[in-house]
Amino acid sequence: MTAILEVTKATRRFGGLVAVNDVSFKVSSTGVTAVIGPNGAGKTTLFNIISGSIPPSEGAILLAGEDVTALKPEAKAARGLVRTFQLVKLFQDLTATENVKVGFHLKSRGGLLAALFQPAWAKQAERDAEEKAAALLDLVGLSKVARTSASVLPYGQQRLLEIARALAAEPRILLLDEPAAGLNAEESERLAKTIRRIAADGTAVLLIEHDMKLVMDIADEVVVLDYGRKIAQGTPEAVKKDPAVLAAYLG
Amino acid sequence: MTNSPSTTSPEAPGLARPHTRHFGSAAVWALSAAIIGYALVFGGYMATIVAFALIYAVFVSGLNVFMGLTAQVSFGQSAFAAIGGYTSAVLTTTYEWAPLPGMVAGLVFALVAAFLIGFPTLRLKGHYLAMATLAIGLITYEIAVEWESVTQGYLGISGIPPLGIGPFEAVSDRAILSVLSVIVVILAFAVTRIRRSRLGRAFSAVAGSEEAAGALGINVSRYKLVSFLIAAAIASLSGSLFVHVVGYVSPEVFGLHMVILAFTMVYIGGLGTVAGPLIGALIISILPEVFRGMKDYQDLAYGVTMILILIYAPKGIAGVAGALDARRSA
Amino acid sequence: QETYKIGISAGLTGYAATVDRAWSDGVQTAVDVLNEKGGVMGRKLEVVIEDNRSNPQEAVTVYRKMVSSDQVNLFSSGCVSAGNAAAAPMVAKSEIPMILCSILPKDVEWAFTTLPPAGFEIEKRFEYLRDKTQIRKVGVLHDPTPYALLQKDVAQKVAAKYGIEVVSTEAYKQEDADLSVQLSKMQSAGAGAVMKIGLGGTTLTAAKNLKQLDSPMLLLTSLEDLAVFKPVAEVLGDKFFFVASPSQVFEAYPDGPLKTAIGQFLDPWKKKFGDRDPNWASRGWDSVMLAAKAIETGKSFEGQAVRENLEKITGFQGTTGVYDMSPTQHQGISSNPFVVAQIIDGQVRIAQ
Amino acid sequence: MDLNLVLQSLISGISIGCVYGLIGIGFCVIYNASGIVNFAQGAFVMIGGMATYVLMTDYNLPYAVAAICAILLAGIVGAVVERLVVRPLWDRNAAMFVMILATLAAQIVIERLAYILVDDQPKTLPPFTDIAPIRLGGIAVNYQSLWIVGCSVLIILALNSFFRSTRTGKAMRAVSINAEAAALQGIPVSRMLTLAFVLSAMLGAVAGILLTPTQYTAFNMGVPFAISGFIAAIIGGFGKPLGAFIGGIALGVIQSMAILGLGAGFKNVAALSLLLLFLFFRPSGLLGSTR
Amino acid sequence: MTAAGTLEVVPPVLDVRGLTARYGHVEALKGVDLTAGRGELVAVLGPNGAGKSTLLRAIMGLIPNQGEVRFLDKSLPRRDPAGAANKGVVLVPEGRGIFGPMTVLENLELGAFAIGRDKAEMERRLNRVFELFPRVKERLKQVAGSMSGGEQQMVAVGRAMMSDPKVLLLDEPSLGLAPRVTGEILDTLGALSASGLPVVLVEQKAPLALKLACRAYLLSLGRIVATINPREVKSHDELAQYYFA
Numbered sequence A: 001m002t003a004i005l006e007v008t009k010a011t012r013r014f015g016g017l018v019a020v021n022d023v024s025f026k027v028s029s030t031g032v033t034a035v036i037g038p039n040g041a042g043k044t045t046l047f048n049i050i051s052g053s054i055p056p057s058e059g060a061i062l063l064a065g066e067d068v069t070a071l072k073p074e075a076k077a078a079r080g081l082v083r084t085f086q087l088v089k090l091f092q093d094l095t096a097t098e099n100v101k102v103g104f105h106l107k108s109r110g111g112l113l114a115a116l117f118q119p120a121w122a123k124q125a126e127r128d129a130e131e132k133a134a135a136l137l138d139l140v141g142l143s144k145v146a147r148t149s150a151s152v153l154p155y156g157q158q159r160l161l162e163i164a165r166a167l168a169a170e171p172r173i174l175l176l177d178e179p180a181a182g183l184n185a186e187e188s189e190r191l192a193k194t195i196r197r198i199a200a201d202g203t204a205v206l207l208i209e210h211d212m213k214l215v216m217d218i219a220d221e222v223v224v225l226d227y228g229r230k231i232a233q234g235t236p237e238a239v240k241k242d243p244a245v246l247a248a249y250l251g
Numbered sequence B: 001m002t003n004s005p006s007t008t009s010p011e012a013p014g015l016a017r018p019h020t021r022h023f024g025s026a027a028v029w030a031l032s033a034a035i036i037g038y039a040l041v042f043g044g045y046m047a048t049i050v051a052f053a054l055i056y057a058v059f060v061s062g063l064n065v066f067m068g069l070t071a072q073v074s075f076g077q078s079a080f081a082a083i084g085g086y087t088s089a090v091l092t093t094t095y096e097w098a099p100l101p102g103m104v105a106g107l108v109f110a111l112v113a114a115f116l117i118g119f120p121t122l123r124l125k126g127h128y129l130a131m132a133t134l135a136i137g138l139i140t141y142e143i144a145v146e147w148e149s150v151t152q153g154y155l156g157i158s159g160i161p162p163l164g165i166g167p168f169e170a171v172s173d174r175a176i177l178s179v180l181s182v183i184v185v186i187l188a189f190a191v192t193r194i195r196r197s198r199l200g201r202a203f204s205a206v207a208g209s210e211e212a213a214g215a216l217g218i219n220v221s222r223y224k225l226v227s228f229l230i231a232a233a234i235a236s237l238s239g240s241l242f243v244h245v246v247g248y249v250s251p252e253v254f255g256l257h258m259v260i261l262a263f264t265m266v267y268i269g270g271l272g273t274v275a276g277p278l279i280g281a282l283i284i285s286i287l288p289e290v291f292r293g294m295k296d297y298q299d300l301a302y303g304v305t306m307i308l309i310l311i312y313a314p315k316g317i318a319g320v321a322g323a324l325d326a327r328r329s330a
Numbered sequence C: 001q002e003t004y005k006i007g008i009s010a011g012l013t014g015y016a017a018t019v020d021r022a023w024s025d026g027v028q029t030a031v032d033v034l035n036e037k038g039g040v041m042g043r044k045l046e047v048v049i050e051d052n053r054s055n056p057q058e059a060v061t062v063y064r065k066m067v068s069s070d071q072v073n074l075f076s077s078g079c080v081s082a083g084n085a086a087a088a089p090m091v092a093k094s095e096i097p098m099i100l101c102s103i104l105p106k107d108v109e110w111a112f113t114t115l116p117p118a119g120f121e122i123e124k125r126f127e128y129l130r131d132k133t134q135i136r137k138v139g140v141l142h143d144p145t146p147y148a149l150l151q152k153d154v155a156q157k158v159a160a161k162y163g164i165e166v167v168s169t170e171a172y173k174q175e176d177a178d179l180s181v182q183l184s185k186m187q188s189a190g191a192g193a194v195m196k197i198g199l200g201g202t203t204l205t206a207a208k209n210l211k212q213l214d215s216p217m218l219l220l221t222s223l224e225d226l227a228v229f230k231p232v233a234e235v236l237g238d239k240f241f242f243v244a245s246p247s248q249v250f251e252a253y254p255d256g257p258l259k260t261a262i263g264q265f266l267d268p269w270k271k272k273f274g275d276r277d278p279n280w281a282s283r284g285w286d287s288v289m290l291a292a293k294a295i296e297t298g299k300s301f302e303g304q305a306v307r308e309n310l311e312k313i314t315g316f317q318g319t320t321g322v323y324d325m326s327p328t329q330h331q332g333i334s335s336n337p338f339v340v341a342q343i344i345d346g347q348v349r350i351a352q
Numbered sequence D: 001m002d003l004n005l006v007l008q009s010l011i012s013g014i015s016i017g018c019v020y021g022l023i024g025i026g027f028c029v030i031y032n033a034s035g036i037v038n039f040a041q042g043a044f045v046m047i048g049g050m051a052t053y054v055l056m057t058d059y060n061l062p063y064a065v066a067a068i069c070a071i072l073l074a075g076i077v078g079a080v081v082e083r084l085v086v087r088p089l090w091d092r093n094a095a096m097f098v099m100i101l102a103t104l105a106a107q108i109v110i111e112r113l114a115y116i117l118v119d120d121q122p123k124t125l126p127p128f129t130d131i132a133p134i135r136l137g138g139i140a141v142n143y144q145s146l147w148i149v150g151c152s153v154l155i156i157l158a159l160n161s162f163f164r165s166t167r168t169g170k171a172m173r174a175v176s177i178n179a180e181a182a183a184l185q186g187i188p189v190s191r192m193l194t195l196a197f198v199l200s201a202m203l204g205a206v207a208g209i210l211l212t213p214t215q216y217t218a219f220n221m222g223v224p225f226a227i228s229g230f231i232a233a234i235i236g237g238f239g240k241p242l243g244a245f246i247g248g249i250a251l252g253v254i255q256s257m258a259i260l261g262l263g264a265g266f267k268n269v270a271a272l273s274l275l276l277l278f279l280f281f282r283p284s285g286l287l288g289s290t291r
Numbered sequence E: 001m002t003a004a005g006t007l008e009v010v011p012p013v014l015d016v017r018g019l020t021a022r023y024g025h026v027e028a029l030k031g032v033d034l035t036a037g038r039g040e041l042v043a044v045l046g047p048n049g050a051g052k053s054t055l056l057r058a059i060m061g062l063i064p065n066q067g068e069v070r071f072l073d074k075s076l077p078r079r080d081p082a083g084a085a086n087k088g089v090v091l092v093p094e095g096r097g098i099f100g101p102m103t104v105l106e107n108l109e110l111g112a113f114a115i116g117r118d119k120a121e122m123e124r125r126l127n128r129v130f131e132l133f134p135r136v137k138e139r140l141k142q143v144a145g146s147m148s149g150g151e152q153q154m155v156a157v158g159r160a161m162m163s164d165p166k167v168l169l170l171d172e173p174s175l176g177l178a179p180r181v182t183g184e185i186l187d188t189l190g191a192l193s194a195s196g197l198p199v200v201l202v203e204q205k206a207p208l209a210l211k212l213a214c215r216a217y218l219l220s221l222g223r224i225v226a227t228i229n230p231r232e233v234k235s236h237d238e239l240a241q242y243y244f245a
């Protein structure tokens, strides 16, 4: 397996609390990797470290072999690592389509002059963005609300929109923090399909999820955290039977 | 700002629906045009008021880019207006430059200053950003007062030549109003284009959530700076326009008064809308004249009216018009 | 017949409010008196007042309003120097004479001022210190207004003539809440008296601060409304002196043409405003009388004619002194009418 | 430089700084209860001094009684501002800056009313303790400053324990953080808002009464004080009463040292530049949390 | 509870009649009827955007609405969330509504705002929450906003329990909770309702909710499209039928 992302000995302390404790693992450049664990196990903190929102106390993050530990989120995004948030962070005043178009930022060009004089290439890029945004919204099933302002979308659709927006950045690895939270069974099944398709299209996916059905369905590899430590890693089947995991999480 | 109750408000003024009819917005533009037209035809002191209003509209357009599109606060834009205004004034009087190169020089100074100031300042958020920019505005004011050898302090600089290129000079009311109107329209056009561009979306992203913007690869501090520079450049332009139109400059022109007035205009007009700065500037400039006859009660009436407008049109006049359009199309 | 309109751009609000309100009331009083006598050359006068908020931009607006909407014939404007300067070119273009209470705008031959030269208030105070006290070192405390800056420069220049040394020059701003550091500095430089130049409540702050510092320094302030001085006197008692214009110490002033001129003004003024301070108002009165004189000499209401005849006025006895104008001299007062006064037991006295 | 002069200036700086701090605290109270920055705060300061003066001179009330009445009056005005200006906007979910602008407009209205009802002449009050200042070697310490410092310390202690440990205080903080969630806990949001305005208006009035004897009051003195108070509150880390107080003293001392070292012209430039530098290094104020 | 197959009638504590709410010009709730009586746990199910959250918000009076909400046979005022809360109608909102900058303990104390200064009662209620969520007890001094997502959800539910509600409304309380904790919370809710407290539960995890509920309302496009007796629902597919009917 070639690793797109490698986390080595990541540790993060908050005061006396060690939220992430000496965690190491690799994420394959294809397929879906899931991080699971009880509440407060350190999953989101781990995501924050990987994406650059907070620096680790110790340890390193390698992205495609390059040490990116100290880089800011935007720099990591530019290298192909894009995330979503546990509590959705949409651009409330923009429509669904416009939210997705923001996602194309890295893949397009143009500053003040392009905005003011709108040369042909800029207009063309704008049309392309429009088309691609429509396609992405279609992928996550939000075509109907394309022109609705994000702030009035119900919670579940907001989550989907956030995924579509992240995809627009054409990431090499996509980090999803509890994408199925707030979705009902139907919807999360549809989400599972979408994620599989994303993975099949060649984007590595790293996701946090409490919905075990979803995890079992789509994950190729599962990392289990508890009290900040990695207590298990393996295929879903293996992890499901791991006594430590059963004790700590699945109960 | 953090705990703003508005973060839960659903409607985005005007932004959300590109494919709707714009009766409300058209009405706003028509009203503005009517006011300017009246001043053009009848002249008189209405021309002076509308001229000032248009200069303010220029200033507020800049503020609107920074505050409306990018959702940052600056109480210090008067600093850049002052830099533009004083550069124009000093270069055209003491050094006898022509107005246009003076203006360009002012613009360059303002941009350099905005760059140096913006770099450290824009890291701040919320009230701290408001405070820091307020400090910048006040410091600039104090410098204008104290640096007498250049600015002549409160005495001010007079005898500044009118706007002009070569033999053409904007001296008459009509010429001045026409030049200013053209500038305001160009700016409105530019803001429309920016808003619908990649740049404008980056601004909106910064406005919506800096964290999410960063996660999508948008360099938040860079775009804040770009927005700040655009606003500073426009502010500087408005400062230069002021001194050439009036022929005089003194520190009070660029005091806290200017900032408060501009804030009022941008909110009464409609934050983040294209027509907002113009209609806001016109209304806030004309309002005191409506109450002029009330003498001692003028300010009282003005204050009360402002409170009423804010209460009944909290998203500003252009904002309300935009919302009406949205409702009609639904 | 149409009235002759006198426009006033006054800072009815803002920092110049006290002065400009009094000035406007003085103008109005003069106009009322003249109208009672049938006006000037049979033509009634009318006053148009607009508030410029002590702000130059606002001043331009109201000047413009009075020029184009009210079609004012002459301006008799208050003490907001910046506002007058900003509007002067436009007013001159409309060929309307201006008689002001502020520093003259640069290069404007249409403007005249009732303001005495900056040195007068300074010289009186130096004179007093030299003649009546042992104090030979003073501190100068001034605000940043143009007229205060002029006075400060004069003080530094002429002090030696009076055998006095300015040991410390400090600035303040109108909205300052505390002047005690400036005052401490002066005291520690050895000053025996503070010469304060500038208007407004800060005089009261300075007095309070002196008392809080338990300072032995005298306070000598520039010309100002008596209403401000009364509480100051309550704080500092006989350590407080001020420059007074003749109208403020009318009773104590020696008889002569000046006293007569003031009397003509004070009668109607007192009838209307009682004990209110007459100082700035008397200058407003002068401005109207100067205009009337110019009109009558030239027998013309034309702007150009009035302007030319204003330039010809000499030996005109006003309430603040004698005005001698000329084409090169638009600041007419040439002899120093001021006295140094005190308030003892609530009564204004010429200082002994 | 003369050591006495430095000490004397330091004392001046501290006592005027306490006043800034006290006004800054007023900002904090409303902010802590609603997230609003109330720019009418200066008007309450003016009302404090002005109403005391009017009640003393025109109605011959004793000093203390007049002062208490003035504080109550300010409280009433605070409630009126909240009801008529802030509440309608609050109910309409207006943006923060719209409310700030509305409080500015309220400031204009109150200022003009004071002008119409009283006049524009500066007025002053006698010191609380009208005896010669204490002399410590070459420097003088006046009693009014002691009053100011003493009252400020008391108010801060009281406020801190109010917001930390009382039920109402905590409820107010909750309202400012998330008004909707606060309502869901049964906290009467609108009463908390009114209370906050009344409280901070009264604090403003106290500041006005304490400071007027050291200088003067006039209908338009509110705005400069409000600005200084706002700066103090920011230095302190917005919403922290103790921080605002320390911030006020810092501002006062910096200003007086600037006058001493650089001259009065640079007083504000120095103070504001230092403020900027400070913000660059501590972007959320003295007592604010650094993240 | 009696035999399956009949929708048992218990005198309602909360009785919602013809509740209608709109956002601007969009009608999000169109005349909804719902009741919850002593000892009943009723579930509200429905796809995204059905109006579930809107329903709970309208009951509390957080948004403008028409219709009637009767509580213990009296009408609740239509725009007074704090009043409703003080009467004992308590909502755990979507998105939790934690007071982020305040400590966990302060958050809990504010939940019991109505009891005033009664220290002993406060202790008692705190202990009950600690039993439910031991994790919360460990973190009393932590700033609530820095807690993990699931921990915050625990604080939110705990805070609601602090007020000793007479009717408890929950908007997706299991959101973001680990499966074990979800199970625990839902068990707790079951126990609470069994002890007499009426509970209205909005939940996406329909099977879990149906296990506990005595009645389930199916909401779609702002209307109740079906009222289900959980014991009659045999399979997941059957439920899906209701969903997309």
Ligand SMILES: Nc1ncnc2c1ncn2[C@@H]1O[C@H](COP(=O)(O)OP(=O)(O)OP(=O)(O)O)[C@@H](O)[C@H]1O
Pocket: A014, A017, A019, A037, A038, A039, A040, A041, A042, A043, A044, A045, A046, A086, E146, E147, E148, E149, E150, E151, E176, E178
């Ligand atoms: N800024 C912070 N200060 C103090 N403690 C923190 C901070 N951020 C997180 N923690 C603590 O670190 C631990 C790990 O939190 P994290 O958000 O990573 O959990 P999680 O695994 O994502 O849990 P969940 O599934 O509930 O979202 C938690 O106990 C949390 O309270």
Ligand SMILES: Nc1ncnc2c1ncn2[C@@H]1O[C@H](COP(=O)(O)OP(=O)(O)OP(=O)(O)O)[C@@H](O)[C@H]1O
Pocket: A151, A152, A153, A154, A155, A156, A157, A182, B010, E023, E024, E026, E028, E046, E047, E048, E049, E050, E051, E052, E053, E054, E055, E094
């Ligand atoms: N503030 C708002 N302004 C306008 N429309 C809104 C607003 N909030 C919700 N809506 C609309 O009302 C409808 C119902 O939304 P609601 O949030 O009640 O759904 P829900 O059933 O709770 O969905 P979810 O399961 O995703 O939470 C949706 O169509 C939504 O778009």
Ligand SMILES: [Mg+2]
Pocket: A043, A044, A045, A086, E148, E149, E150
């Ligand atoms: Mg998490």
Ligand SMILES: [Mg+2]
Pocket: A154, A155, E052, E053, E054, E094, E171
């Ligand atoms: Mg919902």
